[in-house]
Amino acid sequence: MSSFPAILQSEWTKIRTVASTSWTLALVFLVTVGFAALFSATFDTNSLDAAQRATFDPTAMTTGSMQFGQLAMIVFGVMVVSTEYSTGMIRTSLAAVPHRGRFLLGKMAVATALALVVGLLTSFVSFFLTQALLGDVGIGIGEENVLRAVTGVGLYLALLALFCMGTAAMLRSSVAAISILIPFFLIVSNLLNGFEATRTVGQYLPSNAGSKIMQVVPNALGAPETPYGPWGGFGIMALWTLAAVLGGYLVLRKRDA
Template sequence: MALSAVLKSEWTKIRTVASTSWTLILAFLVTVGFAALFSATADPSKIESFDPTATSFSSMQFGQLSLIVFGVMVVSTEYSTGMIRTSLAAVPNRSRFLLGKMAVATGLALAVGMLTSFVSFFLTQALLGDAGIGIGEENVLRAVVGAGLYMALLALFCMGVAAMLRSSIAAISILIPFFLILSNVLAGFEATRPVGQYLPSNAGSRIMLVVPDAFGSPETPYGPWGGIGIMVLWVAAAVIGGLLVLKKRDA
């Protein structure tokens, strides 16, 4: 099957499964909703190293739960239903099949991520009033675009892990603690921070900061784009791992 046909097929699969659509909608609603709530109740004068731009993405940890589920379900649902055999019979080239699926899902996650980041930014800046900042200020557009890029990379990383594990329960059980607990714990203690700062979420989220030490964030040996670069390496490793597993194991 040609790549264009694979992409069309995967688009049809994703848009016709209600659960995957709802996870993206929830990612948008949760991220924007909680960011607005935090901005409406924040008192910038009492916050050390206040970063109005980063405030727009203060709820990203909540929204990324939905993105984790989205990335996992895009890949693992076919295994749980047994449809993976039919899909691979239609597309014998396994690399083309998986990369086509990931390309469509990542494109959707990127579109939702950009919509989320821009809506969240403009809404929260309006709520911050005089403490807000314009998108034309230095490094602000980079942070807003970077937040959308972060969401897409997060979803793609989860797809790679799901392809390796081939189980929704196993993948979600590992990924949620990894992003929401392990990353925060390792980054929260001075002894473990040198390791924690190189985990994908901690490194990638630096792109969303305009003030480097916003909200007491520790210094890192890399900048915003360096952090995204580290996250890209994690994503590449997950995708390659998923491809190798798909090629070597029976469906």
């Protein structure tokens, strides 16, 4: 049986040598930073009314652009797992590592670490760029809750990738996983959180709860109140992620490759 360091080395080799996973991680950075620069360069504070100006959050330029970058992170998380099924390499991998739990843990550990590094690099570059472009209305990294929010972007993206890996392990199909996850995170979550009647459900979905960690100003620009704080919301997303990972493990353990 392969040692765990050998499994980690193998998974690292797989990820860095497959073009699709490498490019999706690069797109996380390029898309997020690009849109952050665009939003900041074209933002007009004079368009805000008095209430919005009072709760204006300069870091929202970074977190807002992350909504586009997370599309690439969803694809990355799915492709890390599902590519082996589509190519048939999963049989070779499981023959080399018969212990399926160790195999999945190694794969998810390497991919999540990469997602965290890319997420943190993306968030800090986006933050310093946007604050420079905002000029007088920008904010410093040392201001209250700012470091937590900027770091939270990276943490959110890492959990997002892990959630998608668990989902892909359950579905075993790139098309099925991406077709479910992108509408779930970008459409369903926003719709349920956008209406008073469904907000009690929508605010507990992973994207809405997890994004709370990225807020510096509570209820900025009229955002609805939540019964949990930044770390509470992150904890809710972590529970969703744990459920997805456990589901993926159970499917991998019970079903033939």
